Amino acid sequence: MRTIQLAVPPVAELPDIGAVLDRWQSDDGPLHLHIGDLGWYSLRGGDATAQALRVWRCGDSIRAIGLLDGQDLLRLSVDPDFSHDDSLARQIESDIDSSNSAVFGTGAAIVEARGATRLCDRLKARGWGADEAWTPLSRDLSLPVEEPGIRVEVAGPDDAEAWTAVHWSAFRGVPYTTDARERFVSRWHAMMSGPFSSRAQCLLGYDSSGVPIAVTTVWSAGPNRPGLLEPLAVHRDHQGHGYGKAIAIAAAKSLQQLGSSSASVCAESSNKGAVAAYSSAGYTPRTQVRDLRRDS
Ligand SMILES: CC(C)(COP(=O)(O)OP(=O)(O)OC[C@H]1O[C@@H](n2cnc3c(N)ncnc32)[C@H](O)[C@@H]1OP(=O)(O)O)[C@@H](O)C(=O)NCCC(=O)NCCS
Numbered sequence: 001m002r003t004i005q006l007a008v009p010p011v012a013e014l015p016d017i018g019a020v021l022d023r024w025q026s027d028d029g030p031l032h033l034h035i036g037d038l039g040w041y042s043l044r045g046g047d048a049t050a051q052a053l054r055v056w057r058c059g060d061s062i063r064a065i066g067l068l069d070g071q072d073l074l075r076l077s078v079d080p081d082f083s084h085d086d087s088l089a090r091q092i093e094s095d096i097d098s099s100n101s102a103v104f105g106t107g108a109a110i111v112e113a114r115g116a117t118r119l120c121d122r123l124k125a126r127g128w129g130a131d132e133a134w135t136p137l138s139r140d141l142s143l144p145v146e147e148p149g150i151r152v153e154v155a156g157p158d159d160a161e162a163w164t165a166v167h168w169s170a171f172r173g174v175p176y177t178t179d180a181r182e183r184f185v186s187r188w189h190a191m192m193s194g195p196f197s198s199r200a201q202c203l204l205g206y207d208s209s210g211v212p213i214a215v216t217t218v219w220s221a222g223p224n225r226p227g228l229l230e231p232l233a234v235h236r237d238h239q240g241h242g243y244g245k246a247i248a249i250a251a252a253k254s255l256q257q258l259g260s261s262s263a264s265v266c267a268e269s270s271n272k273g274a275v276a277a278y279s280s281a282g283y284t285p286r287t288q289v290r291d292l293r294r295d296s
Contacts, residue, residue: 004058004091006102011050014038014195020062022221024077030114031136031264031286033067033077036219036228039196041067043187046195054103056092063088064116072109073291078116089118093126107296114289123292131291133269137283138226141256141263145249145282148205149242150214152250155202157192160185162212163204170215170233201254205247213238214247220258227260232274244277252282 009017018035025034042049054066054074063085066076074096082088095102096111110131113119139145155163164184168176192200196219205214216232229251234243252263267274269288279285 002058004056004063004088006054006056006095009050009053009055011046014046014050017055017065018196021065021077022225024080025221025225027226027262029080031266032114033065033075034219034228035196035199035221036230037067037075039200039219040230041069042194042196043191045190064092072104074103074111076111076113076116080115083115083117086118089122092119093122109294110291112291120292128292128294131293133288133290134266135269135275135288136266136286137278138262138264139252139283141252141260145253145256148246148250150205150246152203152205155204159204160188163202163215164188166212166215166235167231167233169236173236203247203250203254205243205250214243216247216251218251218254220260223259224261226262226264227255227258229263229265245280248278248281
């Protein structure tokens with residue numbers, strides 16, 4: 001029997017890894033690690049993205065791909081044909097629990113492994129508990145998508161400052177200092193010229209007086225597969241006026257034009273505003289999912 005081996009891939013393999021992740025996306029399957037998650041992580045550059053990946057192979061064939069999204073969080077996709085495979089689950093479990101830091105150090109850790117049925121069973125049996133709840137949402141793109149009701153443009157290099165400023169305001173809410181701006185803009189350019197940039201479209205929405213107020217990035221996994229929204233944000237001073245709904249509709253429209261079968265997103269269930277905005281934009285909430293947590 002061939003053994004399953006874990007490796008950190010070289011940066012040159014990123015496009016191939018993205019292509020494998022694409023093949024694992026389907027509307028019937030779980031909303032698991034998507035090329036868009038790797039794409040958003042690539043704000044940190046291609047080398048850092050490769051370093052954060054953990055790839056399990058059997059011979060030449062990739063069976064599972066994990067992104068260490070921070071030291072203690074592994075976000076994992078498993079080949080859907082092997083979601084119930086015990087030998088794969090055993091190997092991943094052993095690497096996760098290993099003291100050689102192949103994945104985690106000792107102490108608290110979280111695994112997001114939405115399609116990895118066997119692995120989740122094994123981790124639960126070993127005492128891993130449920131972490132906070134997330135709500136996957138998706139919008140079927142086989143039907144027409146309405147106009148968003150605001151002007152929305154695809155953001156080019158000259159829009160990096162405006163795009164990042166809206167994102168910063170929504171997620172940080174502290175002043176966008178010169179240092180922070182220079183750093184974020186440079187990371188944005190790294191992402192948009194990085195290994196997954198051909199799959200990305202950054203969108204910038206404006207209010208009626210031409211002020212940029214809403215942003216999102218949509219990521220295509222190729223025709224007839226679910227595309228991903230990551231991230232989506234409305235400037236803090238402009239929330240509560242329908243712009244979140246509008247940019248989520250614009251995201252669906254863009255993904256439809258890119259050939260996606262659906263527009264998907266996963267929001268923390270506690271983020272009531274996000275779940276409400278997506279729902280209002282025609283995204284249907286699916287059953288809540290929880291990551292698995294090992295306490296220290
Ligand atoms: C989530 C976010 C994008 C929503 O944008 P917004 O412009 O404030 O939302 P909208 O005004 O378009 O509201 C859309 C709907 O959601 C509802 N809603 C908005 N915030 C809400 C809240 N906190 N609680 C309950 N409902 C809320 C609105 O009432 C509206 O409902 P309706 O269309 O049925 O009337 C915005 O709050 C944001 O940028 N938050 C920080 C970043 C973030 O969390 N992004 C999402 C990550 S997945």
